[in-house]
Amino acid sequence: MYSERSADERKADARRLDRREIRPLDERRLAVLRAIVQDYVGTEEPVGSKALVERHNLGVSPATVRNDMAALEDDGFIHQPHTSAGRIPTDKGYRLFVDRLAEVKPMSAPERRAIRHFLDGAVDLDDVVARTVRLLAQLTRQVAVVQYPSLSRSTVRHIELVALAPAKVMLVLITNTGRVEQRLVDCPGTVGESVLADLRSRLLTGAVGRPLPEVPGALEELPAAFEPSDRPTVSVVLATLFETLAEQNEERIMLAGTANLTRFGHDFPLTIQPVLEALEEQVVLLRLLGETADAGMTVRIGHENEYEGLNSTSVVSVGYGSGDQSVAKLGVIGPTRMDYPGTMGAVRAVARYVGQILAES
Amino acid sequence: MYSERSADERKADARRLDRREIRPLDERRLAVLRAIVQDYVGTEEPVGSKALVERHNLGVSPATVRNDMAALEDDGFIHQPHTSAGRIPTDKGYRLFVDRLAEVKPMSAPERRAIRHFLDGAVDLDDVVARTVRLLAQLTRQVAVVQYPSLSRSTVRHIELVALAPAKVMLVLITNTGRVEQRLVDCPGTVGESVLADLRSRLLTGAVGRPLPEVPGALEELPAAFEPSDRPTVSVVLATLFETLAEQNEERIMLAGTANLTRFGHDFPLTIQPVLEALEEQVVLLRLLGETADAGMTVRIGHENEYEGLNSTSVVSVGYGSGDQSVAKLGVIGPTRMDYPGTMGAVRAVARYVGQILAES
DNA sequence: TTCTGGCACTCTGCCTTCCAGAGTGCCAAG
DNA sequence: CTTGGCACTCTGGAAGGCAGAGTGCCAGAA
Numbered sequence: 011m012y013s014e015r016s017a018d019e020r021k022a023d024a025r026r027l028d029r030r031e032i033r034p035l036d037e038r039r040l041a042v043l044r045a046i047v048q049d050y051v052g053t054e055e056p057v058g059s060k061a062l063v064e065r066h067n068l069g070v071s072p073a074t075v076r077n078d079m080a081a082l083e084d085d086g087f088i089h090q091p092h093t094s095a096g097r098i099p100t101d102k103g104y105r106l107f108v109d110r111l112a113e114v115k116p117m118s119a120p121e122r123r124a125i126r127h128f129l130d131g132a133v134d135l136d137d138v139v140a141r142t143v144r145l146l147a148q149l150t151r152q153v154a155v156v157q158y159p160s161l162s163r164s165t166v167r168h169i170e171l172v173a174l175a176p177a178k179v180m181l182v183l184i185t186n187t188g189r190v191e192q193r194l195v196d197c198p199g200t201v202g203e204s205v206l207a208d209l210r211s212r213l214l215t216g217a218v219g220r221p222l223p224e225v226p227g228a229l230e231e232l233p234a235a236f237e238p239s240d241r242p243t244v245s246v247v248l249a250t251l252f253e254t255l256a257e258q259n260e261e262r263i264m265l266a267g268t269a270n271l272t273r274f275g276h277d278f279p280l281t282i283q284p285v286l287e288a289l290e291e292q293v294v295l296l297r298l299l300g301e302t303a304d305a306g307m308t309v310r311i312g313h314e315n316e317y318e319g320l321n322s323t324s325v326v327s328v329g330y331g332s333g334d335q336s337v338a339k340l341g342v343i344g345p346t347r348m349d350y351p352g353t354m355g356a357v358r359a360v361a362r363y364v365g366q367i368l369a370e371s
Numbered sequence: 372m373y374s375e376r377s378a379d380e381r382k383a384d385a386r387r388l389d390r391r392e393i394r395p396l397d398e399r400r401l402a403v404l405r406a407i408v409q410d411y412v413g414t415e416e417p418v419g420s421k422a423l424v425e426r427h428n429l430g431v432s433p434a435t436v437r438n439d440m441a442a443l444e445d446d447g448f449i450h451q452p453h454t455s456a457g458r459i460p461t462d463k464g465y466r467l468f469v470d471r472l473a474e475v476k477p478m479s480a481p482e483r484r485a486i487r488h489f490l491d492g493a494v495d496l497d498d499v500v501a502r503t504v505r506l507l508a509q510l511t512r513q514v515a516v517v518q519y520p521s522l523s524r525s526t527v528r529h530i531e532l533v534a535l536a537p538a539k540v541m542l543v544l545i546t547n548t549g550r551v552e553q554r555l556v557d558c559p560g561t562v563g564e565s566v567l568a569d570l571r572s573r574l575l576t577g578a579v580g581r582p583l584p585e586v587p588g589a590l591e592e593l594p595a596a597f598e599p600s601d602r603p604t605v606s607v608v609l610a611t612l613f614e615t616l617a618e619q620n621e622e623r624i625m626l627a628g629t630a631n632l633t634r635f636g637h638d639f640p641l642t643i644q645p646v647l648e649a650l651e652e653q654v655v656l657l658r659l660l661g662e663t664a665d666a667g668m669t670v671r672i673g674h675e676n677e678y679e680g681l682n683s684t685s686v687v688s689v690g691y692g693s694g695d696q697s698v699a700k701l702g703v704i705g706p707t708r709m710d711y712p713g714t715m716g717a718v719r720a721v722a723r724y725v726g727q728i729l730a731e732s
Numbered sequence: 733t734t735c736t737g738g739c740a741c742t743c744t745g746c747c748t749t750c751c752a753g754a755g756t757g758c759c760a761a762g
Numbered sequence: 763c764t765t766g767g768c769a770c771t772c773t774g775g776a777a778g779g780c781a782g783a784g785t786g787c788c789a790g791a792a
Binding site: 417419420421422433434437438440441451454455456457 | 754755756757
Binding site for chain 4: 431432433434435438452453454455456
C-alpha cells in the first residue's frame, strides 16, 4: 500500500529535509527507517536487512540497506538487541517517524459512521464520556483515557435558584458542556420569592454565555442593585456561586481498555505492572493529559513521558471541545511499538466527534 | 501460629463433623488439608507429603500423610498437576477450608486504627467510596470493588424544569443523597412558560420526598390534568424523568488495585486477560456483588463464579451500610489461591468501618 | 563516490539429551 | 492403622549441538 505513494513521498521528504538542512539523513535512509518502523510494528520482531528489501521495494540491495542501518544506528534512531539480530526503532526513531515520516491515517467512511452512531446514543455527559472512552479503546485496541470537560474552560449555560425552605436555596449551575453542579445555600434570613426571582434573572443576564472564570468579575456589582436588607442574602448566594466556579475541582477521568495491556509484549509482567499502577493514579493521568498541547495532537514516546512507569509506552492525546475551544483532553496509552498513524487518526476522529456532540447538546 | 489452637480446633472440627455425619473426613485428614492450603497459599508451589510433615507438626510420618492425601484426592479436595508432583487444593478443597477449617482473622489493633484514620478523612460520598476501595486494595493486595450506596432507598429532594430554547427543556433531578441528574428533553412543540411552571409545581407536589421507585406510580395520572394539546409535552417530560429515575437505580462501582493482578501467578497472561475484561464490565461486577448474600460474608471460589472469566479467581464480598441495613456491597477479587482468613478479616473490618462512617455523616 | 555481491563470523532460539530431586504408590512389617 | 523402604515417574534445569538469520567488511563494478 505504500509503494503507490513512494514516489511522491520521497520528493516530499527530500524537500522537507532540505528545508531543515538535515544532511546525513538522505531520502533513502528515511525510507529505510520508515520501513523498519512499519515492519516492527507489524511483526513485533527485530527486522533485518534482507526481509526489509523483500517486503518493501526499496530498489536497493540488502547490503546497501545494511549500510543505511548502520548509519541510522549511529545516529540513535534504531538499535540492535544483540549482535546479529535485526533492528528495532528507538524512541528517537519513533519520534522521527511520527514527526516526518508518518501521516495521520484518516478514518474510513464506515468507521466514521460507526463512531458517529455510537456516540449519538449518549443521554448525558457521563454517558458521552463513557461511550467515548470505550469507543476509543475499541478502535485503537489500547488503553483509552478521557478527561471530563473541565469547568474552567466552559461557559455558563444556565443558573437556577430554587427555594427549598424559607432560608434554604438550592443553587444549580449548568455549563455548556452539560455539567451540572449544585450547592445548598443557607441564607441569613427568609428569602422572598420576588427577591429570588429578581436575583435569578440578574444572574442569568450577567453570567449566561460567559466563561466560568469571568463570571465573578461580571457579577461583582450585583449586591448594589438590591435593597440593603436583601444584600446579605445576595452576597451569600454569590459567594457560593463563586466558590462553585472556583472549584475547577476534581478534574475527573475515565478509563477503558486495560485488558488491551495483555497484548503488550513478551516481557509482559515486567512492563504491565508499572503501567497498571500509573493508570490507577488519577493524578498521574491528569498530569499526563495536562502535558498535552492545547492545539494539535501530542505524541509522547517512551522516555519522553515524565512518569517513569510509562517509559515503555507512548501516549497520544489531543484536546477536544465544542467549537474551537478545547475544554478537555483525551488520548490513548499503548506500547511505543504502536501503529502511530492509525492511532492518531482514531484519536483525532473521536475527539472531533465528541466535540460535535458536546456542541449540539 | 496454628499449633496453639490445634487441640481446641480439632475437637471443634470433630464435633461439627459428627453433626454433619461426614465420616471419611477424620480429624487428621482435615488438618492435612488445612496444612496443604496454608502451605500452597504461602509458597505457590504444589506441596508434598514430606515438606508438609516438616513444616507442621502433624505427629505422623510422611507415608501416613500420603495416604490421607490420596483419600483427599479421591474426594476431590486436592489435585495433582502431574504424577509425582505435590498436591494443590481444588476449588472444592478451598471451599471446605473456608467453611470449616479457617477462621476469619481479625485485624490487629494498629491495623484497625489505620483503617479508621484513613477513612475518617473523607469529605463526601465519592471520597468515602474512593478511600474505601483503595484501602481495601492495599490491605488485601488484591483487586477491590466497592459499590456506591444504593439509591433505591433515597428520595426526591427537588425537580427543576428549565426552558433552554422554545422546544428544549432541561430536566434536573436532585435526590436527598445530594446526587444531581440532568436530562435534555426535546419537546414535540413550543412549550409555554405557564405550562412549564404548572408542570413543575405538580411534579414537585407529587414527587418530592418520595422514594425514587415510587415516583412513577405517583405521577401516573399527571397528563390527565393538562389540556390535551399540552399532553404530548407532559408525557415526554415524564418519560424522561422516569428513565432518569430508573437509571439512578443502576448502581455505580469503583475499582482499585488492578496492578495487584500482576502477582497472580506464573501462567499469568492467560489468566489476567479475562479478569481485566471482567473488571471493565460494570455489569459483570454488579452481578458479582449482587450474588452476595444480604447478611454475612460471601466467598465465591473459582468455578462457583458465574462469569467464566473469573473461574480462576475467588471473590470475597460483604454488604455494608449504616446501621443494620445493608445499602451496598464491597469485596475483593483475587486468585483462588489467596489468604482467605486474612482477606475475609480485612473485608469485614473495612465494611464495618465504612458503615460507621456513613452512619455518622 | 556509491552500490553490490560475497564471505566469514556471531548470535539467538530451539531441540535433544541428561540428570538430580522431589514426590508418589505400594507393600510388608510393626 | 501406621510406618519405613523401595521402585518408579515426572519435572525442571543444565549442557550441548545445530540451523537460521543477521551482521560487518571488503573488493570490485557502475
